Amino acid sequence: MAVDTFISGRGGGTDRPWAEAALLLGAHLEVARGRRKQSEVVEATNKRVSTSHYSRLERGEVRIDKPHIVSIILDALNIAPGTHRDHLTALAFAASKEGWASRFRSGHREVVPDSMLRLTSLEESATEFFVVDRNAIPGQLQTEAYSRLVTRYTLPASLRDAGLQEVVVGLRAERRTRFAGRLITDQPKGRFFVEEALLYADFGHPEVLIDQLQELLGLVENRALPVGIRVMTARAPLAVPVSTLTRLGFRKELADAVPDVIYNETGRTASFHRGSLPGINEVTDPDYVDLDDLIDNVLMRAPGYRDSRRLIENALMEAQLRL
Template sequence: MPIETFFPGRGGGADRPWAESALVLGAHLEVLRGRRRQSEVVEATGKRVSTSYYSRLERGEVRIDKPHVLDIILNALGVAPGEYRDHLLDLAVAASKEGWASRFRSGHREVVTDSILRLTSLEESTTEQFVLDREAVSGQLQTEAYARLVTRFTLPASLRDEGLQEVIVGLRDERGTHLGRRLILNQTRARFFLDEAVLWRDFGQPEALADQLQFLLDLVNARDLPIGIRVMSRRNPLAVPITTLARLGFRRSLAELPVPDVIYNETGRNASFHRGPLHGAEVADPDYVDLDDLIDNVLMRAPGYRESRQLIESALLEAKFRMR
C-alpha cells in the first residue's frame, strides 16, 4: 500500500514539537523503505549518512541537527518531488528545533538525558497520556518540596550534588506547569496510576508528603479537569519490574500526517521508547504490543475513583499524624 495513502495532502509539520516531528518522520521513512535493509538505503546515499544514524532517524530518536540530510535520504528512497516530499522536509526542519527542556541541559547531560529531552518534547503535543509510576508520585504532579525530597533520595550517590538536584527540581516543576497549561486548555486527557506504597513513602519528611497528598486530593476533587488519578491497591500488586510506564497518544486530524502512539518504559535509570503502528501501515515495534498489553491489564485492575480517593485520604491522615 503506498505511503501516500496515509497522507491526505494537507497540513504540515512546521509547528510540531521536535520529538513529534521526528516520530512521524521516522515512521514514514520506515514505511518508505519497505523490504529493503537499512544498509541498502545508506548505500544508496553514497554512505553520506551512517547506518546507525539512519536507524535512529527511523526510530525517531534524534533531534535532526542537519535537516538537509533528509533530502539525500529521500533521494535514496526514491521519493519524487511534490507535496508529500515537501511535508517530510518540513518535518525535518521542525525536528531540528530545540525543546524547552534543553535550557536545563547545559553542563548537566548526566541528569538531563536524551531520553528526558525526548519525553518532555513528546509530552508537549500529546492529547492523551497514560502514566504508571511505582516508586514516587508522577513527575508532572510533584510539588516543589516533594520533588526536592524525592530527587535527594533517588539520585545515585555519584550525582548527589546540590546543583544537579536544583536542575532536576526545576525541570520537574516546568513539566508540571506545561501539563497544567494543557489541561486547562483541554488539549490533553491524562490518567495517572500510582502504586499505593507511593502514598506512604515520606523519606523522613511527612510534612512534604502531606502537602503532596493534599495536592493529589485537590486534583482528584477537580472533576472539571480532564485528569484521572487512580491508586493501585496493595491487594493487586503488579509483579513487573517497572519504574515508570507511559503511553502517549496524539492528535488524530485528517488534515495532518498521522502520529503513532508511543510507549515510554523506564526501569531504574534505563529508559526506552516504543512506537506503535502508523495507522495501518505496519511499522510495529514488537515490544510495543507487550507493553500495551500490560497497560490494558493495569486499566482492568485499577480501582475506581472513590476507592482511589479513600486511599489518598487515608495516607494523608497518616502523614499528618506523623507530623505531630
C-alpha cells in the same frame, strides 16, 4: 501547586515540537523503505549517512541537527518531488529545533539525558497521557517541596550534588508547569497510576507528604480537569520490569496523525517504543505490544475513582496523625 497558575502553548501543522516531528518523519521513512534493509538505503546515499544514524532517524530518536541530510535519504528512498516530499522535508526542519528542556542540559548530560529531552518534547503535543510511576508520585503532579524531597532520595549517590539536584528540580518544575497549563488550554486526558505504598512514603518529612496528598485530592475532586488518578493496590508483579511507564497518544483527526509512543524506564535505562502509523502500517515493535498489553492489565486491575479517593484520604489522615 495551583493549577490556575500554569502556562502553555503550541502551534499546529508542521510547527511541531521536535520529537513529534522526528517521530512522524521516522515512521514515514520506515514505510517508504518497505522490504528493503536499512543498509540498502544507506548504500543508496553513497554512505553519506551511517547505518546507525539512519536507524536512529527511522526510529525518531534524535533531533535532526542537519535537516539537509534528509533530502539525501529521500532521494535514496525514491521519494519524488511533490506534496509528500515537501511535507517530509518540513518535518525534518521542525525536528531540528531545540526543545525547552535543552536549556537545562548544558553541562549536565548526566542528569538530563537524551531520553528526557525527547520525552519532554513529546509531552508538549500529546493529547493523552497514561502514566505508571512505581518510585514516586508522577512528576506532572508533584508539588515543588515533594519534588525536592524525592530528588534528594532518588538520584543515584554519584549524582547527589546540590547543583545537580537543582537542575533536576528546575526541569521537573518546568515540566509540571507546562503540563498543567495544557490541562487548561488543550485539555489533554491524563491518567495517572500510583503505587499505594507511595502514599505513605514521607522520607522523614510528613508535612511535605501531607501537602502532596492534599494536592492529589484537589486534582481528584476537580472534575472539570481531564485528569484521572488511580491507586494501584494489586500485589501481583508486572509482567515487564517497570519503574516508570508512560504511553503518549496524539491527535488522530489530523491528516497526518502521529503514532502513539510508549516510554519505559527501568532503573537508569530508558527506552521508547513506537506504535503504528495510523491507517498506514502495523506495529512491528514487539516490546510496544507487550507494554501496551501491560497497560491494559493495569487499567483493569486498578480501583476506580471512589476507591482511589478513599485510599488517598486514608493515607492523608495517617500522615496528619504522624505530625
